[in-house]
Amino acid sequence: MQQRNWEHFEHEADMGLRADAETREGLFEAMGEALTAIITEPAGVRRVETVTVHCEAPSNALLLIDWLNALIFEMATRGMIFGSWHVELDGQKLEGRLEGEAVDRLRHQPVVEVKGATYTALSVTRDSAGRWHGQCVVDV
Amino acid sequence: MDLNRLVQDSEYRWRLPMEGPMRAPGILFGDREQILQMDDKVFTQLYNVTLLPGLVGPVYAMPDAHWGYGFPIGGVAAFDAEAGGVVSAGGVGFDISCGVRTLHTGLHPRDVDAVKTELADALFAGIPAGVGSRGSIRLDHRQMDAMLEGGARWAVKQGYGTTDDLERTEERGCIDGARPDDVSDHAKHRQRREMGTLGSGNHYLELQRVAAIYAPDIARQYALAEDDVLVSIHCGSRGLGHQIGTDYLREMVIAAPDLGLDLPDRELACAPIYSDLGQRYLGAMRAGMNCALANRQILTHLTRDVVSRLLPQARLDMFYDVSHNICKVEVHVVDGKPRELYVHRKGATRAFGPGNPDLDETLCAAGQPVLIGGSMGTASYVLAGTTEGETTALSSACHGAGRAMSRRKARRQYSGRQVVDELAERGIVIRSPSQRGVAEEAPLAYKDVDRVVDIAEYAGLARKVARLEPLVCIKG
Numbered sequence: 001m002q003q004r005n006w007e008h009f010e011h012e013a014d015m016g017l018r019a020d021a022e023t024r025e026g027l028f029e030a031m032g033e034a035l036t037a038i039i040t041e042p043a044g045v046r047r048v049e050t051v052t053v054h055c056e057a058p059s060n061a062l063l064l065i066d067w068l069n070a071l072i073f074e075m076a077t078r079g080m081i082f083g084s085w086h087v088e089l090d091g092q093k094l095e096g097r098l099e100g101e102a103v104d105r106l107r108h109q110p111v112v113e114v115k116g117a118t119y120t121a122l123s124v125t126r127d128s129a130g131r132w133h134g135q136c137v138v139d140v
Numbered sequence: 141m142d143l144n145r146l147v148q149d150s151e152y153r154w155r156l157p158m159e160g161p162m163r164a165p166g167i168l169f170g171d172r173e174q175i176l177q178m179d180d181k182v183f184t185q186l187y188n189v190t191l192l193p194g195l196v197g198p199v200y201a202m203p204d205a206h207w208g209y210g211f212p213i214g215g216v217a218a219f220d221a222e223a224g225g226v227v228s229a230g231g232v233g234f235d236i237s238c239g240v241r242t243l244h245t246g247l248h249p250r251d252v253d254a255v256k257t258e259l260a261d262a263l264f265a266g267i268p269a270g271v272g273s274r275g276s277i278r279l280d281h282r283q284m285d286a287m288l289e290g291g292a293r294w295a296v297k298q299g300y301g302t303t304d305d306l307e308r309t310e311e312r313g314c315i316d317g318a319r320p321d322d323v324s325d326h327a328k329h330r331q332r333r334e335m336g337t338l339g340s341g342n343h344y345l346e347l348q349r350v351a352a353i354y355a356p357d358i359a360r361q362y363a364l365a366e367d368d369v370l371v372s373i374h375c376g377s378r379g380l381g382h383q384i385g386t387d388y389l390r391e392m393v394i395a396a397p398d399l400g401l402d403l404p405d406r407e408l409a410c411a412p413i414y415s416d417l418g419q420r421y422l423g424a425m426r427a428g429m430n431c432a433l434a435n436r437q438i439l440t441h442l443t444r445d446v447v448s449r450l451l452p453q454a455r456l457d458m459f460y461d462v463s464h465n466i467c468k469v470e471v472h473v474v475d476g477k478p479r480e481l482y483v484h485r486k487g488a489t490r491a492f493g494p495g496n497p498d499l500d501e502t503l504c505a506a507g508q509p510v511l512i513g514g515s516m517g518t519a520s521y522v523l524a525g526t527t528e529g530e531t532t533a534l535s536s537a538c539h540g541a542g543r544a545m546s547r548r549k550a551r552r553q554y555s556g557r558q559v560v561d562e563l564a565e566r567g568i569v570i571r572s573p574s575q576r577g578v579a580e581e582a583p584l585a586y587k588d589v590d591r592v593v594d595i596a597e598y599a600g601l602a603r604k605v606a607r608l609e610p611l612v613c614i615k616g
Contacts, residue, residue, distance in 0.1 A: 027176030103272030119406035120209035
């Protein structure tokens with residue numbers, strides 16, 4: 001499994017997500033995990049149901065926002081939380097396979113719902129060593 | 141914030157002076173310490189808003205201002221459609237028409253004390269709150285559109301409350317110009333099971349005690365007296381508003397170059413008011429406002445139901461309902477002439493002064509109630525709009541304490557259990573589905589609301605009327 005990292009960074013009112021990975025796909029997957037970690041501990045989410053999402057955007061940065069907003073929409077409308085994220089990219093088209101379960105308020109102790117991914121502090125870049133970096137702020 | 145970049149106009153008013161491409165100055169309200177503690181990004185965001193087309197007059201930052209996305213939270217800016225002005229989805233935010241509704245109860249704190257724990261448990265069970273909660277009301281497509289057009293008036297027609305509630309609700313419960321057709325199916329789908337839900341984060345339902353009266357003349361007109369018990373509900377347009385924000389921010393970001401807009405920050409995503417996109421956003425945003433008004437009306441009904449079971453003598457009459465994330469068309473006098481402006485308030489409360497024709501006749505002499513939310517352990521306030529405020533900052537005041545600490549820092553510093561126990565020792569009963577959520581909302585994660593409100597009064601934004609202290613708090 002490729003090495004990927006994510007963290008939450010400081011934002012006064014909301015929450016910043018930042019990640020890096022060897023591949024663009026890995027970056028998007030790590031940002032998905034960082035999103036879940038705002039709500040609950042990702043390792044505590046069982047993978048009992050699969051959901052597929054599709055996104056397409058004119059740039060990597062906008063694709064990241066679309067991806068996170070697709071996760072937010074699926075969580076909100078299905079009452080689910082995800083613990084696994086698999087991303088395939090074809091140019092600027094993304095297909096994501098998510099695994100998770102219905103929110104269990106006792107077990108997950110969900111902290112806060114995420115309203116949407118914002119364009120504040122948004123970037124997707126690739127460094128000189130070829131590693132992908134991405135970040136944005138989400139509204140909670 | 142670096143004070144050297146500002147000009148101090150008075151003790152509580154600081155200015156970003158005009159330079160380069162700025163269309164108007166920026167104005168910050170605060171004392172020296174507050175301004176020093178504000179993040180530099182508030183300066184940057186305020187500056188960025190001054191670059192938007194059709195801006196009329198200064199861009200304001202209220203005393204509770206903090207770093208937001210696009211606009212600072214606590215930001216106020218007005219645009220003239222005739223001058224090429226814009227409407228900004230980023231200037232309203234995701235939680236369209238988030239606001240505060242406050243109800244009288246006719247109760248004394250000792251009435252609540254007798255059943256406080258049972259009441260907290262019953263409210264927690266009866267008011268859907270937090271992630272994973274679901275409302276009991278399901279709307280089909282036709283009902284959804286009717287709700288988006290009718291707002292709280294629709295809710296009252298469905299049996300949630302009475303027509304008396306509408307007189308004390310902003311826009312009398314329904315804003316004109318809502319266009320359900322401009323709201324995406326995604327947004328409507330997201331709202332299907334969220335009517336009558338509180339949400340999470342800083343949203344709450346509180347029973348509060350009137351702890352102090354500062355302006356007895358206005359308090360009398362507001363029917364507020366010391367040791368009255370009030371109910372305050374802080375929430376917004378739920379998933380529907382969040383999705384409208386998501387949909388239109390994206391469309392505006394992508395359309396900006398074709399619309400000739402060179403945005404200093406993508407999050408300021410906007411469109412000319414006189415454009416198809418601008419008009420569609422306004423129609424959808426107003427539908428979002430009606431959704432928020434309907435939601436707070438339904439929550440009022442649910443609250444009445446719960447409270448009446450334990451305290452049958454209670455009468456939960458409306459005091460007032462006002463939003464703090466919205467763009468509204470208002471007439472303001474600019475350079476001696478009345479102008480119709482699109483006033484964006486993002487984390488700022490409208491504060492109309494006495495005599496404003498939009499106010500119910502029972503409030504007209506006193507000025508509009510301005511409802512300031514606190515955090516679980518600190519005070520909330522009722523202020524009153526003033527005549528002076530109309531020229532000070534487009535009839536706008538603060539909306540809460542404003543965060544002083546990020547959520548991440550708060551959860552490292554506090555435990556939810558510790559916060560709940562400490563507040564219990566002070567007689568404040570907290571109910572929440574998440575201990576981590578309570579930690580992130582710890583009272584000390586917020587600025588000193590007492591100071592924020594004092595500054596709002598000293599700066600002439602609004603007049604202090606009453607201080608409210610929490611008795612019971614249901615956190616989402």
